[in-house]
Amino acid sequence: MADNRWDGAGPGTSRCAPDWLALREPADAVARATELIAPLRRLLSNHADAPGGRILVRDLGCGTGAMARWLAPRLPVPQHWILHDRDPDLLDRAWLTEPDVTFETRQGDLTGLDLRGTSLLTTSALLDLLIPSEVDELADACTAAGCPALLTLSVAGRVELTPEDPLDAGIAAAFDAHQRRGDLLGPDAVAYATWAFDRRGATVHRAASPWRLGPDEQELTTQWFRGWVAAARRQNPRLPTRDYVRRRLEACEAGELRAIVHHTDLLAIGAT
Helix, strand or coil, X not given: CCCCCCCCCCCCCCCCCXXXXXXXXXXXXXXXXXXXXXXXHHHHCCCCCCHHHCEEEEEECCCCCHHHHHHHXXXXXXXXXXXXXXXXXXXXXXXXXXXXXXXXXXXXXXXCCCCCCCCEEEEECCHHHCCHHHHHHHHHHHHHHCCCEEEEEEEEEEEEEECCCCCHXXXXXXXXXXXXXXXXXHXXXXXXXXXXXXXXXXXXXXXXXXXXXXXXXXXHHHHHHHHHHHHHHHHCCCCCCHHHHHHHHHHHHCCCCEEEEEEEEEEEECCC
């Protein structure tokens, strides 16, 4: 899988550092689209005959296991999770303590992904960091294995800041362009993945999963905002951001800045 390449959702060049992942985990948990769980539960409840009595869930780009910690207690059956990531340091920090749930870690990427025997594939904040051929590979692997995919917290290309500032739109446009650098899908990832799974016969459900940041998330808001602007400046160094950043950070420190960072969750269920 991809290696959680910088998407502006966290500080500087260390988006997937353990401290950043820990900082964002509560906001991720609140944002995730719970309405996608009901169809997933219905599907997985038919897997009582899974080998060893446990369904097999693979989480790509797992970080320290936040997706598993959120989803495992919401599934109706015993589970075994395989947590995949390219970063061995993150895998060393992965943990999961839910009753009737076991896990193991594996270092690797999307190359040669084999989902045979897998009951569910998950990702979190990863889809927008892929290129089209990687999404095609993911969809092919899920289709071949008859494996549903829950792909969460993909950036949607919309940020709302309150109070508004004249520079907001320019920063957002530069950030979105940075997200699309090279062949990366960025804000187009959910639309592309929907098309990729649909053309392979899957039923695709989508739901909004926005971060809603305010005074209670001041540290996360600050870190996210700094990274958002830094990515925009890498795309367009001519942006006049010095005073803008100062104004925004002062508002954040005063508890006056609020942000809605739009994401989308996607559940793809193959034809049966």
